[in-house]
Amino acid sequence: MFSLSVVCLLALMLVTSSMLISADVVNSTSEFEYVVITCTDSDLHLKCDTGVILATSATYGRQNDSCRHTQPQNEIYPECKDSPKFFYLCNGLAECVLTRDQLESFDPCLLSFNYYNITHVCIPTxxxxxxxxxxxxxxxxxxxxxxxxxxxxxxxxxxxxxxxxxxxxxxxxxxxxxxxxxxxxxxxxxxxxxxxxxxxxxxxxxxxxxxxxxxxxxxxxxxx
Missing domain, CATH: 2.60.120.740 (Rhamnose-binding lectin domain (RBL))
Incomplete structure (x- = not known):
């Protein structure tokens, strides 16, 4: 029998992982939708084990406490939101990495600590x-x-x-x-x-x- 502390730890791991990436069936063509959250101090990494990437949506800003930071609250701008123009660069690739420096060149909110929220599917070639x-x-x-x-x-x-x-x-x-x-x-x-x-x-x-x-x-x- 699991102890209470072990059960709590497993629950925390599941909640944390679901914040970072999730997969759900989109339609009958066996496509899967992935939601990837990338902090502004990290590289963006998208990957398909089979098929290629097709980004369906992308937002930049802050809607929850993902990517918590030591930045003072008055220096965080939740109203700074945008639809990044870079996400299409990964379309048609099996794996795509956009570095922190590349992402910064697209950043519309340079003074804030936000995150990228990218939704993509893996479609068959x-x-x-x-x-x-x-x-x-x-x-x-x-x-x-x-x-x-x-x-x-x-x-x-x-x-x-x-x-x-x-x-x-x-x-x-x-x-x-x-x-x-x-x-x-x-x-x-x-x-x-x-x-x-x-x-x-x-x-x-x-x-x-x-x-x-x-x-x-x-x-x-x-x-x-």
Missing amino acids: QRSVTCEGDEKDFGCEQGVIAIIDANYGRTDQTTCSKPKRKPNRHQNTNCLAPESLSTVSDSCEGAKSCTVTASNEMFDDPCVGTRKYLNISYYCTQES
Whole structure:
């Protein structure tokens, strides 16, 4: 049987942890919502074990006694509230760290000791692969496309491979077209669906003689 002191300690630990981060089911797509509170003297750290970050809201100010400080009460400004403009910088990343110095550059209340309250979800990423010479459609059943990464080239020996015909065309796995991301983003970012063509005419030829493919990583987000 637990002693009264142990029970009280466990209860305190649960209350403290719930103030810092909580997770609740948002909808039937298995997305989870996380609320992260970061004090102004700390780095902001967001992370998704699976999927990528999509920040849904952010506030700055003080609404409770989170991030208590030795600052005199008359130097704390609870009326200083703002919606930070930086939170979108983490969208599309599996892990994101904004340092204390970076956060300070966005601070609208430099004289007060407040905290950031960030709400984000971890959403699944999707992949579209188009072999060289082919055309492919991809898109979102709900929301619009947000491009994470794209490359026209080859980074493995198995994708879009025909080893029995010309095995030497799959050996170069360091084939990267530098303008891939910008080209795909210009065409597909914010669209509900997009048609792409994997061709040297579209991306130039980053590695002559290698059989290439267009690999796109993206997620679906709400239309802004």
